[in-house]
Amino acid sequence: MLSKIEIPPRISPYPMQVVLVGATVNDKPNFLTAAWMNRLNGSPPLWGVAIGKKQYTLEGIKEHQVFSINIPSADLVEKVDYCGIVSGRNADKSKLFNIFYGKLTNAPMIGECPLAVECKVFDIVDLPSTALVLGEIVAAHTEERFLTDGKIDPLKANPFVLTMPDNSYWTLGDRLADAFQVGKRLKHDSMSD
């Protein structure tokens, strides 16, 4: 009945968020583009990012036990992509952005990003090829112009996402539905069954 086929299991979910991870590495701010990132716990607020074990940025995170996660807007796509294909070992990325600091001395944040959070390391989970860095958010920084009713407005923040292996960045499309609302119709349907 179902015409399912198998594809190789080494695949990516889609679409993935694109973020820049900031850290102080060898006394200099450095930024790594990452897509294996998400919120993982509500209270305390923990975000987790999986970083290749040999990544330069990971050295700085381990040394200082703090880092930042910055969510870029679509107009930054060229710089964001650059930070994913060029290592801080070979290039100085500290001049790419307007850097600012909040509460943590060694968590450089990107002024151009509509949202930047500074984190202290909550734990690092050792996985076979990555380090899953769990960060507890110490403070979150944005600007009034990205808010509507005090909340980040996705249309103003204008994020982009990544799909693989077609290797594409995409903007947000149409607003499809109200989350935690649209499904209530089915709840009422089943109650009347």
Next chain:
Amino acid sequence: MLSKIEIPPRISPYPMQVVLVGATVNDKPNFLTAAWMNRLNGSPPLWGVAIGKKQYTLEGIKEHQVFSINIPSADLVEKVDYCGIVSGRNADKSKLFNIFYGKLTNAPMIGECPLAVECKVFDIVDLPSTALVLGEIVAAHTEERFLTDGKIDPLKANPFVLTMPDNSYWTLGDRLADAFQVGKRLKHDSMSD
């Protein structure tokens, strides 16, 4: 210079992928909508999903040590939202979808989803309010009609994403740029500096 303001740190990154986690719970297929999910390791292929500790689905994952992750298309938004607001403790979700199985007896997958992966539990990381379930992908299932050149085509698979706290689902928008390519321009610029 920068007009940054602080917002409360209990926030979500954006936009988040929306998936359905499938498991056998009390001998019945059940599906939970989750957004705190991502790829976390390349080889072996590990995806991780953070699930509230009291979620019904988690009981089935722990019992059978297998589960599925299903990436829905936008036309399923109503059912997907329903699976996020109604617990399997109170409603039978086993009739919502065409269910199929692959290699694992207790990892029910959703026929309507363009991509479904079946996973065995690699590890469960105990976080303060969630269980981070790490799944090793045993097999990935799709259909020819969602592929272009043998790869999942995002325009055909038509996924959607979630933003919070504005609580919106969004479709994919325009293709913004080539990933791992568009940033090379800056590489050449800096080399010529």
